Amino acid sequence: MAAATTAQSEVHANAEKACSIQLSLDILGDRWTILILRDAFRGVRRFDEFRRDLAIARPVLTDRLKRLVDAEVMARRQYCARPPRFEYRLTPKGMALSPTLVALMRWGDDWLTESAPPTVLVHQRCGQPIDQQFVCWHCDETFTARDIVSRPGSPPSH
Amino acid sequence: MAAATTAQSEVHANAEKACSIQLSLDILGDRWTILILRDAFRGVRRFDEFRRDLAIARPVLTDRLKRLVDAEVMARRQYCARPPRFEYRLTPKGMALSPTLVALMRWGDDWLTESAPPTVLVHQRCGQPIDQQFVCWHCDETFTARDIVSRPGSPPSH
DNA sequence: CGACTTGGTTCGGAAGATGAACTGACGTAA
DNA sequence: TTACGTCAGTTCATCTTCCGAACCAAGTCG
Secondary structure (H helix, E strand, O other), X not given: OOOOOOHHHHHHHOOOXXXXXXXXXXXXXXXXXXXXXXXXXXXXXXXXXXXXXXXXXXXXXXXXXXXXXXXXXXXXXXXXXXXXXXXXXXXXXXHOOHHHHHHHHHXXXXXXXXXXOOEEEEEOOXXXXXXXXXXXXXXXXXXXXXXXXXXXXXXXOO | OOOOOOHHHHHHHOOOOOOHHHHHHHHHOOOOHHHHHHHHHHOOOOHHHHHXXXXXXXXXXXXXXXXXXXXXXXXXXXXXXXXXXXEEEEOHHHHOOHHHHHHHHHHHHHHOOOOOOOEEEXXXXXXXXXXXXXXXXXXXXXXXXXXXXXXXXXXXXX
């Protein structure tokens, strides 16, 4: 990624037809979807709660929630028969987005706010701030983006 | 983040006025910007190279690059006087987005592609695939999103 | 000279976002 | 029982943004 300046990864660049980032952005890539997910991680579940918190137009929220449900990132569930009430919850696939949201939040904290970050994420057990790191389990060490190279994925075995 | 279902973080939810994710999305939150950055990480630098690779409309690319330069995520630099030629490079602030891009890519790999991932990121030194993890330096251990709680940031000291 | 490349700007039409109003099923208080 | 409120939407007119095509300018190559 960060080592894309090397000859290696420039050679590979053209080989990446269907990039995973592209696929992810097909689902997440608009002004509202990630904010909806952020709210969902905070515990927001109901239509009007999303609407009020985000000040999003109703038709847009309807559409975005529908897309997220279609993509199996969120699940729509009726939790009350009468009156009929629905909630939108993160699926495991949606939960798996937490590293993305955390990375986004940390970037904002580090580069976009001059004062203290509005929210701090801490390790539940000890209460100390968390860090997000690249890890190599082979070398058993953490490192920065500078030590990463990209390679084409192994062709599907057959 | 993932523990937003606890009473704790729900209480805090309303206290988060200017969320860092919101601030980040003010810069990154549209269909093209993140794809431009992905290309930049791959080593793409010139206007027409971005345009061809992304199949993006010229005026939109002009606008997005301008925004990224204004936000100091990329820098526009003339690298040839005659004919005047320009390149767009990631600044340190832009480089700092690599964890976000990596998280996005990994989510796509894990949940959106059924075959092998098109690109694999490996540790430069040993060539083994990298992992991205939450780390607590206090406890000296890695963990998943389930072990995170959010807290309001400490008020600016004075 | 004329064609080509790079890095744009300027248009009109298409697509997407917006707020306001409407619906409809139900609950509650007077 | 009448009126009002809530939740979860849909419909519609308008407004903004996006897009592709065309144009432009500066320079280079043959």
